[in-house]
Amino acid sequence: MTRVVCASGVELLMEYLEGQLPPELKADLEAHVAGCPRCVAFIASYRETPRILREATLASLPPDLEESLRAFLRARRT
Amino acid sequence: MGVDVPSVDTSDETLAARAAVGDECAFEEIVTRYQARVFRLACRLTGSDADAADALQETFLQVYRRIGSFRNESRFSTWLYRVATNAALMQRRARARRPAESLEAFLPRFDPDGRHAETPAALQVVARADELLDQRALAEKAREGIERLPDLLREAFVLRDLEEIPTADVAEVLGVEPATVRQRVHRARLMLRGYLGALVGMDS
Numbered sequence: 001m002t003r004v005v006c007a008s009g010v011e012l013l014m015e016y017l018e019g020q021l022p023p024e025l026k027a028d029l030e031a032h033v034a035g036c037p038r039c040v041a042f043i044a045s046y047r048e049t050p051r052i053l054r055e056a057t058l059a060s061l062p063p064d065l066e067e068s069l070r071a072f073l074r075a076r077r078t
Numbered sequence: 079m080g081v082d083v084p085s086v087d088t089s090d091e092t093l094a095a096r097a098a099v100g101d102e103c104a105f106e107e108i109v110t111r112y113q114a115r116v117f118r119l120a121c122r123l124t125g126s127d128a129d130a131a132d133a134l135q136e137t138f139l140q141v142y143r144r145i146g147s148f149r150n151e152s153r154f155s156t157w158l159y160r161v162a163t164n165a166a167l168m169q170r171r172a173r174a175r176r177p178a179e180s181l182e183a184f185l186p187r188f189d190p191d192g193r194h195a196e197t198p199a200a201l202q203v204v205a206r207a208d209e210l211l212d213q214r215a216l217a218e219k220a221r222e223g224i225e226r227l228p229d230l231l232r233e234a235f236v237l238r239d240l241e242e243i244p245t246a247d248v249a250e251v252l253g254v255e256p257a258t259v260r261q262r263v264h265r266a267r268l269m270l271r272g273y274l275g276a277l278v279g280m281d282s
């Protein structure tokens with residue numbers, strides 16, 4: 001059995017969340033996290049980071065840009 | 079010959095096949111379907127609205143010229159994301175940039191026994207960064223943080239985590255193995271997580 005500590009556990013998170021960890025390592029990680037409030041807190045923030053940045057970088061296409069795109073493409077297609 | 083106007087139900091691949099043989103309506107529909115997504119992706123990859131606008135035009139020009147080379151070996155969206163990603167990267171490279179200050183300092187810290195150095199409260203507060211920070215300031219800082227990632231990490235993170243494209247498809251877009259995508263996204267998340275922590279004032 002591998003002894004997972006916070007530092008080695010952190011390195012397994014992406015593989016874990018994408019279902020890529022071998023069963024034994026997955027069990028070891030889960031066992032560590034179950035007894036480690038720091039890892040529980042860390043994982044919560046690790047999972048939320050993409051959502052926070054995704055929502056903060058939403059950009060909509062300005063209508064004038066949409067028009068200029070059409071004009072640009074028309075000019076090059078004729 | 080009757081005009082067959084594409085409907086929302088027409089698959090991307092069918093549209094691509096029609097556009098490849100000169101169906102202008104099909105090409106128009108592809109532009110309509112993807113323009114907002116391409117613009118958003120380009121904003122995230124270039125960090126600049128002006129560069130994103132140029133990348134948007136270049137993407138659809140390339141799609142128009144090269145749609146005949148699209149083979150149904152991958153999904154059309156994957157092929158288009160590859161064109162768009164390359165167009166955005168070309169824009170980035172065309173602009174001289176100041177070297178970005180590394181985000182290495184924001185990686186998690188551990189004590190000599192490999193335990194997290196911070197308290198659970200300090201570690202968790204990052205998850206509430208969007209509640210704790212002013213939205214406009216967060217938008218600006220988010221863009222800045224993503225800009226500071228090394229190029230390879232930024233591409234993987236933007237495609238996988240911000241555009242929410244499945245890892246296998248991101249691997250195809252970037253021409254690397256899925257494990258490499260996961261590795262790069264993981265590293266980017268660690269850096270940006272710590273960066274958000276610093277923004278909310280906790281040294282995490």
